[in-house]
Amino acid sequence: MTTPTRPARVRARVPRQADVKLAVRWGIRQGLPAVGMKLGARSGDLFARLNADPALQKDPFPLYAQIRAQGDVVPGRYVYTAARYGVVSELLKSDAFRSGVPDEALPAPLRRALAWAIDPRAQPFTERPAMIMTNGAEHLRLRKVASRGFTPKAIDNLRLRTIEIADHLLDELDEAKHRDGSPADLVEEYANLLPVLVIAEVLGVPAKLQETFLGWGDRILQIAAFGVPFRTFLDIEDCLREMNTWLLGHFDYLRANPGENLLSRMVAASDAENATGNGLTETELMANAGLLLFAGFETTVNLIGSGALRLLAHPDQAKLLRDEPERWRNAIDEMLRLDGPAQFTVRHSQVATELRGVPVPKLRMIICLLAGANRDPAVFADPDRFDITRANARDHLALGAGVHFCLGASLARLEGEVALSRLFERFPNLAAAGAPTLGPNAALRGYIQVPATLGLG
Numbered sequence: 314m315t316t317p318t319r320p321a322r323v324r325a326r327v328p329r330q331a332d333v334k335l336a337v338r339w340g341i342r343q344g345l346p347a348v349g350m351k352l353g354a355r356s357g358d359l360f361a362r363l364n365a366d367p368a369l370q371k372d373p374f375p376l377y378a379q380i381r382a383q384g385d386v387v388p389g390r391y392v393y394t395a396a397r398y399g400v401v402s403e404l405l406k407s408d409a410f411r412s413g414v415p416d417e418a419l420p421a422p423l424r425r426a427l428a429w430a431i432d433p434r435a436q437p438f439t440e441r442p443a444m445i446m447t448n449g450a451e452h453l454r455l456r457k458v459a460s461r462g463f464t465p466k467a468i469d470n471l472r473l474r475t476i477e478i479a480d481h482l483l484d485e486l487d488e489a490k491h492r493d494g495s496p497a498d499l500v501e502e503y504a505n506l507l508p509v510l511v512i513a514e515v516l517g518v519p520a521k522l523q524e525t526f527l528g529w530g531d532r533i534l535q536i537a538a539f540g541v542p543f544r545t546f547l548d549i550e551d552c553l554r555e556m557n558t559w560l561l562g563h564f565d566y567l568r569a570n571p572g573e574n575l576l577s578r579m580v581a582a583s584d585a586e587n588a589t590g591n592g593l594t595e596t597e598l599m600a601n602a603g604l605l606l607f608a609g610f611e612t613t614v615n616l617i618g619s620g621a622l623r624l625l626a627h628p629d630q631a632k633l634l635r636d637e638p639e640r641w642r643n644a645i646d647e648m649l650r651l652d653g654p655a656q657f658t659v660r661h662s663q664v665a666t667e668l669r670g671v672p673v674p675k676l677r678m679i680i681c682l683l684a685g686a687n688r689d690p691a692v693f694a695d696p697d698r699f700d701i702t703r704a705n706a707r708d709h710l711a712l713g714a715g716v717h718f719c720l721g722a723s724l725a726r727l728e729g730e731v732a733l734s735r736l737f738e739r740f741p742n743l744a745a746a747g748a749p750t751l752g753p754n755a756a757l758r759g760y761i762q763v764p765a766t767l768g769l770g
């Protein structure tokens with residue numbers, strides 16, 4: 314007779330502290346906004362609907378026009394939205410509305426939980442202390458140090474190098490697979506590569522790291538949505554950990570091997586300022602270098618891809634640029650106005666206030682639709698028309714305004730101009746070859762495929 318054995322008791326796995334912290338981080342940073350957006354979408358918030366609906370994201374411009382038609386500020390259940398030029402510009406310049414989520418926006422117990430759960434190595438550059446999310450004296454201090462690397466002379470020095478990079482990529486396009494007339498993908502084979510190679514120069518890293526950067530970019534980009542699912546959040550955090558660890562090691566490398574690159578200057582400036590207590594901590598350096606790395610290529614790729622597409626669709630404008638190349642600068646601004654990669658940015662009211670007659674409660678999130686403001690007919694005549702001769706094209710808000718105005722604006726314009734002018738000069742018979750594919754991100758708009766024949770032979 315066999316002795317009966319008691320079935321082993323299945324013991325529930327006790328979650329490790331690290332798992333609990335992860336769940337807390339996801340719940341507060343992503344779960345709560347996701348619920349807010351869902352409720353908002355159900356109650357008809359136009360912006361919340363946009364966030365939830367991929368079909369609307371394909372062509373959001375009629376929705377932006379609808380929001381503009383409703384007034385300066387459109388109150389919603391979860392967020393307020395602004396899409397008219399005047400009020401968006403005012404919001405970006407106003408001290409009453411701040412960048413980043415204010416600490417007080419979270420109830421005290423959640424704030425404490427988040428502080429407990431923080432993982433410094435997975436710190437996203439979309440949060441404090443990345444300068445884009447800071448305010449007042451803190452913002453000034455961070456921006457001052459980073460600006461040391463972005464002097465007009467430093468940017469000018471990058472022009473020649475950017476031309477070399479563009480020409481090298483175009484040689485590869487020219488020589489390789491497309492001699493037989495098969496279409497090239499202008500994003501995959503060109504727009505994707507140029508900014509990442511330029512940012513490698515800016516950061517003083519070997520160009521061979523470009524694939525790693527591109528991989529990080531694709532994974533981290535998902536953070537731009539409101540309320541990402543848990544698995545995606547896991548992946549984003551893993552990637553942030555990899556990137557932040559690499560950055561910290563790279564600062565040490567630059568300290569030992571200072572070079573003529575922008576990040577070297579930024580690290581040196583911070584170390585020098587440390588003598589007076591105004592330098593950056595390693596965490597601040599890490600968050601801001603991460604911001605530069607990411608902002609440095611994800612946005613510009615989209616400017617080049619969308620700009621190429623515009624010129625393919627408007628051969629008359631491409632011809633005008635060939636005949637009068639001095640128009641390139643304005644053309645890039647017109648592309649930014651019409652197809653700005655950053656569709657919106659966010660501000661929060663500091664106190665209960667009024668914006669153009671609309672009461673705004675304290676700590677309310679306001680979506681500033683930059684791309685909506687850039688098509689406001691009150692400022693830009695016939696706003697959906699692509700016109701490289703438009704006199705006020707440069708007034709667009711695609712690079713922001715006020716104290717947070719894009720630190721890399723000159724670099725972005727330079728890269729856009731060099732990339733597109735070299736492309737269209739090298740291949741005067743460049744022609745669209747099939748439908749382009751739009752990327753899936755509502756916040757950062759751009760194409761992931763733009764097929765074109767080079768018109769060789």
Ligand code: HEM
Pocket residue numbers: 405412444445446456604605606608609610612613616653654655658659683710711712713714716717718719720721722724725
């Ligand atoms: C077409 C390309 C680009 C676009 C459309 C763009 C757009 C923007 C916008 C709209 C803002 C303001 C955000 C706000 O006010 O909340 C901003 C800020 C910023 N951008 Fe760019 N950007 C581009 C390229 C770059 C490049 C190439 C870099 C650096 C290499 C860069 C670095 C930054 C930084 C550091 C800030 C934060 C500035 C601050 O908070 O003071 N950007 N960008």
